[in-house]
Amino acid sequence: MFELLDILGTMAFAVSGALTAMNKKMDPFGVLIIAFVTSVGGGTLRDVLIGRTPVGWMMNLNYVYIITAGFVLALIFRKKLDRFRTSMFLFDTIGLGVFTLIGLEKGLEKGLEPPICIALGTMTACFGGVIRDILCGEVPVIFRKEIYATICIVGGVFFFFLKSIKIPEDLIYLFTSVLIIAIRLMAVIFKWSLPTVEKV
Amino acid sequence: MFELLDILGTMAFAVSGALTAMNKKMDPFGVLIIAFVTSVGGGTLRDVLIGRTPVGWMMNLNYVYIITAGFVLALIFRKKLDRFRTSMFLFDTIGLGVFTLIGLEKGLEKGLEPPICIALGTMTACFGGVIRDILCGEVPVIFRKEIYATICIVGGVFFFFLKSIKIPEDLIYLFTSVLIIAIRLMAVIFKWSLPTVEKV
Amino acid sequence: MFELLDILGTMAFAVSGALTAMNKKMDPFGVLIIAFVTSVGGGTLRDVLIGRTPVGWMMNLNYVYIITAGFVLALIFRKKLDRFRTSMFLFDTIGLGVFTLIGLEKGLEKGLEPPICIALGTMTACFGGVIRDILCGEVPVIFRKEIYATICIVGGVFFFFLKSIKIPEDLIYLFTSVLIIAIRLMAVIFKWSLPTVEKV
Numbered sequence: 001m002f003e004l005l006d007i008l009g010t011m012a013f014a015v016s017g018a019l020t021a022m023n024k025k026m027d028p029f030g031v032l033i034i035a036f037v038t039s040v041g042g043g044t045l046r047d048v049l050i051g052r053t054p055v056g057w058m059m060n061l062n063y064v065y066i067i068t069a070g071f072v073l074a075l076i077f078r079k080k081l082d083r084f085r086t087s088m089f090l091f092d093t094i095g096l097g098v099f100t101l102i103g104l105e106k107g108l109e110k111g112l113e114p115p116i117c118i119a120l121g122t123m124t125a126c127f128g129g130v131i132r133d134i135l136c137g138e139v140p141v142i143f144r145k146e147i148y149a150t151i152c153i154v155g156g157v158f159f160f161f162l163k164s165i166k167i168p169e170d171l172i173y174l175f176t177s178v179l180i181i182a183i184r185l186m187a188v189i190f191k192w193s194l195p196t197v198e199k200v
Numbered sequence: 201m202f203e204l205l206d207i208l209g210t211m212a213f214a215v216s217g218a219l220t221a222m223n224k225k226m227d228p229f230g231v232l233i234i235a236f237v238t239s240v241g242g243g244t245l246r247d248v249l250i251g252r253t254p255v256g257w258m259m260n261l262n263y264v265y266i267i268t269a270g271f272v273l274a275l276i277f278r279k280k281l282d283r284f285r286t287s288m289f290l291f292d293t294i295g296l297g298v299f300t301l302i303g304l305e306k307g308l309e310k311g312l313e314p315p316i317c318i319a320l321g322t323m324t325a326c327f328g329g330v331i332r333d334i335l336c337g338e339v340p341v342i343f344r345k346e347i348y349a350t351i352c353i354v355g356g357v358f359f360f361f362l363k364s365i366k367i368p369e370d371l372i373y374l375f376t377s378v379l380i381i382a383i384r385l386m387a388v389i390f391k392w393s394l395p396t397v398e399k400v
Numbered sequence: 401m402f403e404l405l406d407i408l409g410t411m412a413f414a415v416s417g418a419l420t421a422m423n424k425k426m427d428p429f430g431v432l433i434i435a436f437v438t439s440v441g442g443g444t445l446r447d448v449l450i451g452r453t454p455v456g457w458m459m460n461l462n463y464v465y466i467i468t469a470g471f472v473l474a475l476i477f478r479k480k481l482d483r484f485r486t487s488m489f490l491f492d493t494i495g496l497g498v499f500t501l502i503g504l505e506k507g508l509e510k511g512l513e514p515p516i517c518i519a520l521g522t523m524t525a526c527f528g529g530v531i532r533d534i535l536c537g538e539v540p541v542i543f544r545k546e547i548y549a550t551i552c553i554v555g556g557v558f559f560f561f562l563k564s565i566k567i568p569e570d571l572i573y574l575f576t577s578v579l580i581i582a583i584r585l586m587a588v589i590f591k592w593s594l595p596t597v598e599k600v
């Protein structure tokens with residue numbers, strides 16, 4: 001189950017990366033790289049910072065296959081993707097939840113403190129998009145508009161709250177991902193965003 | 201003493217990052233991330249390149265607290281920070297000296313050659329600002345105007361010169377940081393900068 | 401022989417980085433850093449991702465000397481480099497071949513699967529240029545125009561094909577680098593490039 005969600009999330013991130021790159025009129029190689037980086041960039045940064053090398057996607061070819069499939073799908077359906085907008089958004093939201101949990105888990109495995117684990121969860125879910133934006137020459141969108149990252153942080157805090165009241169492991173994972181997905185859906189429905197901070 | 205200086209430097213770098221991000225009209229999450237990256241980015245890159253993982257700030261929550269404090273201060277006083285310009289500049293200069301020394305030290309611990317250690321010292325002090333500028337969509341300022349990095353290199357060379365004439369460890373640290381801080385102050389007072397190199 | 405080619409490639413990459421930086425009117429420190437990053441950036445990223453730390457250039461001062469020499473040459477001859485355009489292009493092409501092979505080799509040493517090794521070869525040869533372009537505030541050129549990366553991928557596939565039919569090691573290296581260099585020359589002579597992918 002968890003694995004299936006990981007696949008859906010990975011593919012959704014790959015498609016979103018491919019679309020951004022196609023909007024920038026990159027060539028197919030550029031599109032593939034951006035798809036790849038959007039998908040595994042967050043987890044790769046996390047693995048490098050905690051010293052889990054060779055990084056995750058190098059040890060499991062499935063990621064290469066899933067991302068390549070996402071790239072091919074995006075290429076074929078690039079003129080019709082608007083029709084799949086809702087499914088894409090759902091998969092992307094699943095990715096947000098699953099990737100946050102994976103990041104939290106890897107931090108715990110290394111014995112790191114809760115605030116660091118929350119940072120790792122947020123990084124896993126959000127930094128693929130940050131690297132995508134930088135490679136495309138944009139100021140990362142999560143620094144400006146979406147509350148994407150804030151949702152991961154809230155999810156992470158909730159995760160450690162559940163842990164502290166000794167709820168069974170499985171339920172912690174379930175509840176945390178449901179919370180993340182629910183907030184993300186509401187955020188989009190009700191158009192929540194953080195105000196920008198201006199100096200003057 | 202050294203630890204106090206490290207705290208002052210870390211906080212000054214966090215505030216400078218937060219200010220840059222606020223000038224770019226980022227949301228609070230973006231401002232926090234840029235503050236964080238400006239503070240620990242150089243040391244993180246250093247740790248990753250020499251294989252000291254999990255990287256420094258993950259093993260010591262104090263950095264998280266100091267940077268968060270810097271972020272909150274920058275947020276609250278954002279309209280009045282001009283008044284603290286001189287203190288800010290002093291703390292930033294202290295950070296430059298302390299971070300260079302920390303980088304030199306980590307390189308020596310790994311048994312690396314002097315030129316590599318000097319590169320690590322410069323990286324620790326300067327690359328937080330480089331990553332900040334890239335995340336904000338700017339060409340890094342130290343590649344264009346300030347002699348910031350050159351000061352770290354001069355400090356590093358001086359450090360190994362003192363080491364070669366067998367001066368006691370403590371004095372080497374003291375003299376090197378005084379030299380770095382003194383050059384930086386003079387550079388700003390006398391408006392030193394490197395000429396740009398043009399191709400034609 | 402292989403070592404001589406590595407030196408020529410490293411220097412060509414350093415000079416190309418220095419030229420890009422000078423076109424951006426950076427100061428000498430900026431030019432040096434960009435020369436450095438263009439040369440060793442791809443290999444550094446590879447080493448960090450597979451956990452080969454301290455990264456390659458930190459363990460061998462020759463890279464520091466070669467790159468510094470390339471930087472000095474680019475500085476001195478910056479107004480006359482057009483005359484050396486053909487030699488520069490040849491050295492750069494040699495670098496492409498040699499760096500791809502080095503990346504493939506490091507992947508095999510770590511026991512990684514062929515597709516991952518091909519990714520590592522491509523990364524070693526191409527990502528120095530990607531980091532150079534990002535530091536200079538450009539969308540990386542290999543995502544937009546040149547078939548640079550595609551050549552490395554083709555070379556990598558050919559390498560594993562030769563391996564599978566049990567050709568002696570030395571000849572595999574020779575044939576693969578000749579293929580990469582030949583395609584690159586033809587690509588430039590016949591002006592090959594990938595079409596861009598547009599969304600609408």
